[in-house]
Amino acid sequence: MAKASSAREDLIDAAVELFRARGYEGVGVAELLQKSGAPRGSLYFHFPGGKEQIGAEAVARVGAEVEQRFRELRQSGVDLDAYIDKVFKTTAQEVKEREYHASCPMAAIAAEFSSAHGPNLHAAVRGAFNAWQREIVLAALESGMNAKNAEIFASAMLASMEGAFIVSKAQVSPAAHANSARAIKALASVLRAN
Amino acid sequence: MAKASSAREDLIDAAVELFRARGYEGVGVAELLQKSGAPRGSLYFHFPGGKEQIGAEAVARVGAEVEQRFRELRQSGVDLDAYIDKVFKTTAQEVKEREYHASCPMAAIAAEFSSAHGPNLHAAVRGAFNAWQREIVLAALESGMNAKNAEIFASAMLASMEGAFIVSKAQVSPAAHANSARAIKALASVLRAN
DNA sequence: GCGTAACTAGACCGGTCGTCATAGTAGCGA
């Protein structure tokens, strides 16, 4: 890494982690500053757009990271069932590590903003979801699924994944991830058959 | 109806609708009061516990309502595929009516509160999710699924449902609901087979 | 009319976010 950590990166890191746990409106800039160790003024130097800009950049960062992980997994050449298992095992692992105090930051922000109110954050989340879905479509296509079914598959998998985050946080249990994986594998099986 | 509307009920109604759109932290009491038409002081007369109590009661109300709808649907005697379709068509309808500015209030609140922070709201959401899941288990059992598979099924269906709310709000499209329904029907088919 | 209960309005305090004037630092030419 070029530099161990800049205030800018630290701020975004903190935002990602805090939004996971309490959503966007649930965390104040004071907390962001405390957790990141950055001084107050630095925030508005690096992010003239204020809290909303941090939110958008946090979303963009997570979006890109996860998209990249999807891509690498797909390019590793695993079959679709293994792909599904790997994804849901990873998400289960993530929530477990955080002791069920966190979900997906996308889900948290998506729940709070619509296109009407908060268009910037909404657009950021929408873009990230679409990128993920495109990646999943590619994985499905490579497994031999036809184009129409691949779209159905990707949409359902994305929803299951995000829902598993929500439910497992509420239930303080990783079960939803594993069970969602089974549903998506069943869907894959059906969709590949025709 | 006994009385057309009491300030108490109006407040909870407004809370449910607003939490759907912007989450718990995203709406202030001022907005709650404006939307419900209730006078400012009435809030702490009806809800000594303040905003958090309103949140808990809103969650409890939605939880009970939805549980009841699950129960009625199950008792109507439809087969499991029709049951699944009906549920996801209903959720799709709900988000469409609100023009994708709203999701499930449970999901919105679940995303913001963990057991550590906000234990009351967390418990309320958890209770509602568990009640729904129990109802879905019953429906699966009645369709001939074995007990263990019924648990898997219900957990996956709950997650898919909540995820579809999140994703369809972000994507401004009902597609996630329909596609999730397909996944859950595929899972049902697999789980009934063994 | 009187006392109790139901209800309401407005003031209140605490904390929020964003601004700004100031301070530090790196680069550079003389």
Add this chain to the structure above:
DNA sequence: TCGCTACTATGACGACCGGTCTAGTTACGC
């Protein structure tokens, strides 16, 4: 080494909005 400039960084400040509470008003049985 020094002075100058441009960039980066900082925390005190204040306007504002959040949720809460107390003092007051109305409704009603007796």
